[in-house]
Amino acid sequence: MPLLGNLDPFEPAPLLYLILTCPVKLLLQNAYRILTFVRTSPTPLDHPIRIVCISDTHSLTTDVPPGDILIHAGDLTNDGSIPSIQEQINWLASLPHKHKIAISGNHDTYFDPRTRPSLPEADREGRLEWNGIHYLQHSSITLNISTPSTTSSEPSSLAKTREICVYGAPQIPACGSFTTNAFQYPRGLDAWSETIPSNTDVLVTHTPPKHHLDLPLPSGMGCEHLYDEVKRVKPLLHVFGHVHWGAGQTVCWWDECEDAYARGMQRPLGWTKGLLDWKLWREGIRVVVYGIRGLLWDKVWGGQRRNTRLVNAAQMHGNTGKLGKRVEVVDI
Template sequence: MVLELFNPFHRPKDDFEPTPFAALLFQAPVKLLLYHAYHLITYLRSTPTPSKLPIRVVCISDTHTNIPEDVPPGDILIHAGDLTNDGSVAEIQRQIDWLVSLPHKEIIVISGNHDTYLDPRTRSSLSDEERRGNLDWKRVHYLQHRRLSLTISTEPTPDNTHAASASASSRTPLLAAEGRNQRRIRIYGAPQIPACGPMNVHAFQYPRGQDAWSETVPEDTDILITHTPPKYHLDLSLPQGMGCEHLQEEVSRVKPTLHVFGHVHWGAGKTVVWWDKAHDAYVQGLATPSKYTHGLLNPRLWWNVVRVLYRGIRELLWDRVWGGQSANTIMVNAAQMHGNTGKLGNPVQVVDI
């Protein structure tokens, strides 16, 4: 037992715990190289330029009945699910009451798998006392496979006041501006996740591998809110990933400006996904089966490593030298829970779009 605890090659029994680096180096060395090459190139690229009329989006998720001490101000506050542990009416209502006490102009919430009451299929697993009462969402926008359009009053940035007028009169493929000091933002929220626990207890689950996403997100979505990550993005990507591959394909199709999620606590953070050939090679490489030789003799896997390096460096030079930017999505894993410790510890993520 003692040897097992200190064995660097031992994989955790919990799929939501990270696999030690030494174990990954042994089990998936080529994928580990692919993963770090892609993320190094992504890190070196510039960040997307916010609109001339920026909107500040504050992102949280996975509070599990806890209340973060310091939530920064902003225009929109998003909670991407798992407000509670047990999912009772009383637990959900306490989180709603806390959220509406915050000063943000708009507050948007989706469910997580722990918010049991919100899924009619799992509600019966709660006791009569846990189901007692009615939820009062107050000024919170609750999205459950639902679209929301908001008009947000904004102020031009100090050095872009004159440019703001031109920006407001034109519609980009991702954002629509209405008037000089207003922007319309289209938001879509959906809670479903690949199964990770009992289907009659954990809310909004579907069998892992099933496609629950294709053609479900409106094409003009600016902000997408889900509980699960898209596979391989702010996810426990190695050795296999806990996110959903079908959601990844749907996000690639829609290309929202911002995608907010949680669920995988260890994936918390923020990144930019550039929808280019390097990204295609990254996803295809990590999805390539590599069992017996751990990928060392798999030509398809090595070819994707080469593609990530070649395409990624080309895109990096185009970005940094010529100032070009391909289509992109800012992705935020907003989980507040630090790993599986039961305690909050991850920073609140703030994005200007």
């Protein structure tokens, strides 16, 4: 696993370290987070669909609340063998959700032909029984879901069928050995452009998009090319995991504030640590100005821009080997 100095990039950096190494970006990040947090959450459509999101269970199980769709965003296992994968599949299949979707992560070695030979021969032979779970690997599925109305003007007995297109892909920027970590590509390589269907409602990946729920500072462990692709498609929901400490959810509003944040976070720091980078300061000012404008548009006039709800559904509590994160539930 690559290290940044003596820091593990998959662990939160100490605040003092961030103040000393990237103070302007730290201000930018916190201004963006505050202005995003205080905006009104997106209103689900009538006949909402409840999606339950989990990831990074690493061969363990947890209590999962009910919902219409259950999504597992990869790292089902620790060792990536067929027996371990099948145990996780059996657990998921036992849950009451009508629709279940899973993708693989870098620990799910068997699914990638390039890493499969690293498994003992006995652990890479056999056949997986998916028991009704939809496994997506650079593929889509369209689900037809019948849901009751939530409005007072319609009888609660009336139901509506909604179509939801879900696309899943497992690839991640390199974080370890290419012989054992599945679906890796060299960090910085574009493995995403024009790969996600434009009609995708729910996107499931293992890696986060860059600078969103991926421990954004000091460097961010997500993928910048995935971010660009999410921005192009603008799905209702993007579910991912991989960076355990990034677990949680937020809303990405596709507006000028978001554009300024992305440009600012991508600025190289150089020897001045951003203190003398007038372009970085400019983007910080734009985040505040456009963020306040978006907040006024939201709170005063009741308008909402196009948005994507981002969910890091990692269940593993850091690198403790124990599941302890909240299961994220989203209505769309």
